Amino acid sequence: MHEFVTDKAFMAKILIIDDERAIRSVVKNILSAEGYSVDVAEDGTAGLEKARSGHYDLIYTDIKMPGMDGMELLTQLKMGDTPIPCPIVMISGHGNIETAVEAVKLGAFDFLEKPVDLNRLLVTTKNALENKALTEEIRVLKKQVDSKCQMIGSSVPIMRVREIISKVAPTEARVLITGANGTGKEVVARLIHAESNRARCPLVEVNCAAIPSELIESELFGHTKGAFTGAVKDRAGKFEQADGGTLFLDEIGDMSMEAQTKVLRALQENEVTRVGSDKTIHVNVRVLAATNKDLSAEIAKGTFREDLFHRLNVIPIHVPTLDERKDDIPALVSYFTEQICQEQGWKVKAFSPDAITALQVRSWTGNIRELRNVVERLIILAADTITREDVEIYS
Numbered sequence: 193m194h195e196f197v198t199d200k201a202f203m204a205k206i207l208i209i210d211d212e213r214a215i216r217s218v219v220k221n222i223l224s225a226e227g228y229s230v231d232v233a234e235d236g237t238a239g240l241e242k243a244r245s246g247h248y249d250l251i252y253t254d255i256k257m258p259g260m261d262g263m264e265l266l267t268q269l270k271m272g273d274t275p276i277p278c279p280i281v282m283i284s285g286h287g288n289i290e291t292a293v294e295a296v297k298l299g300a301f302d303f304l305e306k307p308v309d310l311n312r313l314l315v316t317t318k319n320a321l322e323n324k325a326l327t328e329e330i331r332v333l334k335k336q337v338d339s340k341c342q343m344i345g346s347s348v349p350i351m352r353v354r355e356i357i358s359k360v361a362p363t364e365a366r367v368l369i370t371g372a373n374g375t376g377k378e379v380v381a382r383l384i385h386a387e388s389n390r391a392r393c394p395l396v397e398v399n400c401a402a403i404p405s406e407l408i409e410s411e412l413f414g415h416t417k418g419a420f421t422g423a424v425k426d427r428a429g430k431f432e433q434a435d436g437g438t439l440f441l442d443e444i445g446d447m448s449m450e451a452q453t454k455v456l457r458a459l460q461e462n463e464v465t466r467v468g469s470d471k472t473i474h475v476n477v478r479v480l481a482a483t484n485k486d487l488s489a490e491i492a493k494g495t496f497r498e499d500l501f502h503r504l505n506v507i508p509i510h511v512p513t514l515d516e517r518k519d520d521i522p523a524l525v526s527y528f529t530e531q532i533c534q535e536q537g538w539k540v541k542a543f544s545p546d547a548i549t550a551l552q553v554r555s556w557t558g559n560i561r562e563l564r565n566v567v568e569r570l571i572i573l574a575a576d577t578i579t580r581e582d583v584e585i586y587s
Contacts, residue, residue, distance in 0.1 A: 204321050205229045207246060209239030209265065210254040210283065215306070219252060222313060236260030240268055248278050250320050252304075255284040255291065263295065270299035277327075279320040283308060343379055344527045345520025349512035353380065360507045361387035366459075368504045369482040371511030374561035377482040378442060380511055385438040390478055393437030396430050400451075401443035408451045410467050413458070419468025431464045431475045438478045444504070445485035445496060456500045479504065514556040514563060521552045524560065528567040541571050546580040554587070 206228050210216045216232045223230045231246060233239035236257050243251055251269070255262035262282055269276040279301035284291065292303040301320050304312060343354060360367055361384045369377045378397070385395040403411050410419075414429030430439060441447075447455070458464050459479060463472040481504045490496035514521070525543055533540045543551075547570075556562050566587045574582040 203229075204249040205231070205247065206317070207231050207233065207239065207242055207248045207251045208253075209233045209236065209243075209251065209257075209262075211235050211257045212254070215254070215283075215308075219308060219313065222310060223317065226314065226317075228317070236262065236265040240265055243269055243276055244274060248276075249324055250278055250317065251276070251280045252283055253280060255282055255295075256286060263291075263298070266295060266298050266300055277324075279324055281316055281320060342527075343376065343383060344524050345517060346523070347517040347519040349517045350520060353509060353511060356507070356509050357383050357387065360384065360509075362389060364478055366478070366504055366506045367480045367509055368487075368501075368507070369480065369509045369511060370487075371482075371484065372513050372559055373484050374559035375511040375513055376560050377484075377511050378440070380509055381438075381440045381442075381480045381482060384480060385440070388438065388478070390437045394434055395438045395440060396434035397440045397442060398430050399442045401446040405448040405451070408448060409454060412451065413454060413464045413466055415467035416469045419466070423468065426466070429464065429466065431458055431477055432473060434477045435475050436477075438480060441479060441481040443483055444481040445483035445487055445490055449495070449497065452497045452500050456497060456503060459500075459503050514559040518552050521563070522548050524563055525551065525567055528564045529571060532564075532568050532571055538571070539576070541574070541576055541578060543570075543578045544580070547578045547583050550580045550583040551587070 206223055208216050208219050208223075208230060209232075210219070211234055213234075216234070220230045220232055231242060231248075233242050236253070237260050239251075239253060240260065242248075253262045253265055257265075260268075262284070266280055266282065269280060280299065281302045281304060282292075282295045282300050283304045283306060285306035295303055301323065302316050304316060343350060357380065367381075367384060369380050371377050381397075382395065385391060398411065400408065410423075410427070410429065412429050412431060414427050414432055415423050417423055417425050441455075454464075458475070461472075462476065463474055465472050487496050487501050487505075491498045491501060525548060529543065530540055532538075551563070551566070558565075566583075569586050570578050570582055573586050
């Protein structure tokens, strides 16, 4: 078997469209021998019908065919009412540069000349399938990222937050996001970054509460080789990693006083110094911070620097609790249901009106995070239609 074969080859489904029986047979035999599942069609019309119903991973089509030729077929597949997402490779016995360029402009992945070279066919197949897999991975990752930047709901409190975000995002102003655990402070930070002029640069997130106090400075400002035990090489800190973009300091109320002092200096001078070095590094970073603590009370207790508070609190945004925005619960339930069922590959379940009412009348101390957990639990444990009784039993 050829060296290009992989386990994925045995799952890939390929369609060959050519009016020459000999060409269809040769290409099918070559690809079938490599473990691919191969279908054939004898002309453009039959190929279009199969392509729209067969869920193929790759399509090879001849250009010169009676009736619908390959270029018209390519246009239909890529620009028709239901575009086909798989790569399409054109095959022609009358190839020229102009035709190849036109085919690529119309969305073709590649262009092969007849007689088809065995190695070229296998390399093109491998590359096309890898490209399709990469495209799908990027689509899934983008969808995951986009889902983290969605603020669901249209209640008055959440619309106020949206209004502030739309005004502050295009500016360079620092923002202090406050609110209880589980309200979605990180979503607000991601939305501000996504709608800012820095959106093409990194958004670097740091959970200050999750990093031991003795490591927070190294995490934020980086370190040089040998600065401390375990520092085996130079390492850039989060400020440097976020250069040109946004640094989100989550749970900043849990940061040590010593680290607060260095953060204040970085904000004042736009410079950082790695642990173990005396060299300053210029950084261009917009800082967003979030906390579930009352920083005014922390200042009074002497655990948070007042000057840092004022540096961060240029634009305050308070994220409401779920109990303050219960009108959004139906939309949130619908969103989480679709998201969870899609992630698990399940049929989307329905919530009865009385189930939604039952969710709205209860108190949500864990806020959005708690609601999502309850929705997931109900989807797993209840029947196809989730009722008030299900809510009372499982939540």
